[in-house]
Amino acid sequence: MSWSRDDMAKRAAQELKDGFYVNLGIGIPTLVANHIPDGVDVTLQSENGMLGMGPFPYADEVDADLINAGKQTITELRRSSYFNSADSFAMIRGGHIDISILGAMEISQGGDIANWMIPGKMVKGMGGAMDLVAGVKRCVAVMDHTNRAGASKFLPECTLPLTGRNCIDMVITDLGVFSRGEGETRFRVTELAPGVEMDEVKAKTEADLVWG
Amino acid sequence: MSSKVYKTAAEALEGLTFDGMVVMAGGFGLCGIPENLIAALRDSGAQSITAISNNAGVDGFGLGLLLETRQIKKMVSSYVGENKEFERQFLAGELDLEFNPQGTLAERIRAGGAGIPGFYTKTGVGTVIADGKPTMDFDGEEYIMETGLKADVALVKAWRGDTQGNLQFKKTARNFNPMMATAGKVTVVEVDELVEVGSFDPNYIHTPGIYVQRIIEAKCEKRIEQLTVRERVS
Numbered sequence: 001m002s003w004s005r006d007d008m009a010k011r012a013a014q015e016l017k018d019g020f021y022v023n024l025g026i027g028i029p030t031l032v033a034n035h036i037p038d039g040v041d042v043t044l045q046s047e048n049g050m051l052g053m054g055p056f057p058y059a060d061e062v063d064a065d066l067i068n069a070g071k072q073t074i075t076e077l078r079r080s081s082y083f084n085s086a087d088s089f090a091m092i093r094g095g096h097i098d099i100s101i102l103g104a105m106e107i108s109q110g111g112d113i114a115n116w117m118i119p120g121k122m123v124k125g126m127g128g129a130m131d132l133v134a135g136v137k138r139c140v141a142v143m144d145h146t147n148r149a150g151a152s153k154f155l156p157e158c159t160l161p162l163t164g165r166n167c168i169d170m171v172i173t174d175l176g177v178f179s180r181g182e183g184e185t186r187f188r189v190t191e192l193a194p195g196v197e198m199d200e201v202k203a204k205t206e207a208d209l210v211w212g
Numbered sequence: 213m214s215s216k217v218y219k220t221a222a223e224a225l226e227g228l229t230f231d232g233m234v235v236m237a238g239g240f241g242l243c244g245i246p247e248n249l250i251a252a253l254r255d256s257g258a259q260s261i262t263a264i265s266n267n268a269g270v271d272g273f274g275l276g277l278l279l280e281t282r283q284i285k286k287m288v289s290s291y292v293g294e295n296k297e298f299e300r301q302f303l304a305g306e307l308d309l310e311f312n313p314q315g316t317l318a319e320r321i322r323a324g325g326a327g328i329p330g331f332y333t334k335t336g337v338g339t340v341i342a343d344g345k346p347t348m349d350f351d352g353e354e355y356i357m358e359t360g361l362k363a364d365v366a367l368v369k370a371w372r373g374d375t376q377g378n379l380q381f382k383k384t385a386r387n388f389n390p391m392m393a394t395a396g397k398v399t400v401v402e403v404d405e406l407v408e409v410g411s412f413d414p415n416y417i418h419t420p421g422i423y424v425q426r427i428i429e430a431k432c433e434k435r436i437e438q439l440t441v442r443e444r445v446s
Contacts, residue, residue, distance in 0.1 A: 048243070048387055049386050058442060058444050062441060066384055067240070068384075071241040071294075071438045072440040082383055084386050085314070085317075093315050126311060126314075130336050130341065162338055165338030
């Protein structure tokens with residue numbers, strides 16, 4: 001029984017600490033907002049220019065001038081503030097955001113991440129992803145452990161164009177949690193999803209990790 | 213007495229457009245785009261435009277209008293995933309594309325408007341973005357050099373403006389607009405509401421009128437890309 005997308009989001013939410021300023025990426029990371037632990041108060045940043053992102057609006061509250069970075073309509077909170085894109089990325093690049101939780105296509109054993117481009121297919125652009133991984137204090141990547149063909153996405157080196165080098169602190173997959181502390185170069189297996197054995201993780205991982 | 217106020221988008225662009233021009237257009241997705249000025253730029257017939265904008269609009273709206281008519285030669289953007297005509301032209305080699313990380317794009321425009329020709333950033337180190345760019349070590353960490361950006365014309369969308377060009381922006385429709393206002397040789401603004409000078413409390417002006425040369429009041433459609441709502445639980 002490996003983790004579902006929602007389980008992975010729930011596990012990622014455990015990384016949020018009271019008082020944190022948080023940036024959540026598109027996909028599974030967006031679900032993290034549904035699992036913020038009781039007693040933990042965080043402020044969500046949207047890189048298009050808002051701190052204190054509120055929930056989706058009721059139909060009669062929709063405002064075309066209020067969207068998140070996924071271009072979805074949202075609402076404001078009492079604590080909210082708005083700012084321009086340069087200020088928004090000054091927060092991100094200046095190290096003021098406590099944690100970024102983002103999706104990944106590949107992670108390398110050295111903490112590189114690739115999540116913006118597949119050569120030969122349409123290139124959509126990196127948006128704010130390169131700024132986030134370069135500037136945010138702590139970066140947590142959430143992804144399936146293997147691709148649809150069953151090949152490992154946790155690799156010795158990324159094969160896809162990089163989003164950032166040596167910037168990921170924790171990887172959460174459907175099989176478990178892999179983390180490295182400040183100054184550590186290699187990831188260790190710190191948790192296994194319920195019912196997942198270490199042998200299965202070893203068989204599905206090409207990256208060189210610290211096992212157990 | 214000279215006036216910054218123009219009646220229509222077409223009049224506001226008169227004498228400013230030419231083939232090969234560099235244009236900045238504000239907005240994030242379709243939020244906060246100067247939609248009337250973009251349509252007027254299309255109607256001006258200017259060709260071979262370099263467009264600096266975070267996104268490329270969608271098919272048939274925003275900058276998508278100028279892609280349809282092949283008036284754009286090059287885009288400088290961070291994300292262009294919402295536009296099929298863009299994809300077609302790019303894959304066919306008909307369109308140049310320069311990707312910038314979003315924060316780098318914002319900072320390049322801010323720098324251009326502030327007279328800063330270049331700066332160093334950690335964003336993009338070790339990626340294709342760093343290819344060919346000078347690097348420098350600061351305190352043992354590698355940074356890459358990026359350059360400031362300017363435009364012949366900056367097209368800006370604001371919420372309210374006064375007749376002197378002082379501007380206020382609304383919610384997340386602010387995004388790239390304030391920096392672009394500083395980086396245009398000529399900055400043209402469209403606002404939802406044009407008011408007399410003196411209407412604003414000077415404490416709450418986001419962009420001072422010095423950056424604005426021309427201003428119009430115009431009605432915007434304000435199209436929504438991803439309408440998401442929640443149900444009321446009674």
